Amino acid sequence: FHEEVPLDYIQQVFDIMHRASWHRFQVLTKRAERLEAASPLLNWTPNIWMGVSIESNEYRWRIDHLRRTGAHIKFLSLEPLLGPLAALDLTGIDWVIVGGESGSQSRPMDPEWVIDVRDQCRRANVPFFFKQWGGLNKKRAGRLLENTVWSEMPRLSGTRKALPVLA
Numbered sequence: 001f002h003e004e005v006p007l008d009y010i011q012q013v014f015d016i017m018h019r020a021s022w023h024r025f026q027v028l029t030k031r032a033e034r035l036e037a038a039s040p041l042l043n044w045t046p047n048i049w050m051g052v053s054i055e056s057n058e059y060r061w062r063i064d065h066l067r068r069t070g071a072h073i074k075f076l077s078l079e080p081l082l083g084p085l086a087a088l089d090l091t092g093i094d095w096v097i098v099g100g101e102s103g104s105q106s107r108p109m110d111p112e113w114v115i116d117v118r119d120q121c122r123r124a125n126v127p128f129f130f131k132q133w134g135g136l137n138k139k140r141a142g143r144l145l146e147n148t149v150w151s152e153m154p155r156l157s158g159t160r161k162a163l164p165v166l167a
Helices: 007-019 032-041 062-067 111-124
Strands: 025-029 048-053 073-078 095-099 128-132
Touching: 007 032, 007 048, 025 032, 032 048, 032 062, 048 062, 048 095, 062 073, 095 111, 111 128
Parallel strands: 025 048, 048 073, 073 095, 095 128
Antiparallel strands: none
């Protein structure tokens, strides 16, 4: 959704995703304003899931732009989570992913931030997926949150049935 990518190119990509209906495509952007503006001109099919990145409170406005799109599944990618995100409005959101930053310059993620988001998701009945703690060695840090691996997936549009988790 970069401003230099022509709309007709984005439409071609959406057409290919539509034709490959046996796949689920997770499209993620930080360019929520362009996403919303282009949304009425895109062919939203159930296999195209749309998400926005929210790293900190500074970017929570992206959620409203996502909410106003025609995507069947709307998700938040809170990664890298760089600060607390209290009182998220999860209305119209189908899935939340949380993860810490990885690599040699990674900034720490407070477990309380993750627990708070998880608890907000549970109260709002929104599936929660905890991706990783991050850090220099993300594999060693793992993905346990309070001794549990959180791998919830979004519900199919129009149903209350959760999608299966494939291991």
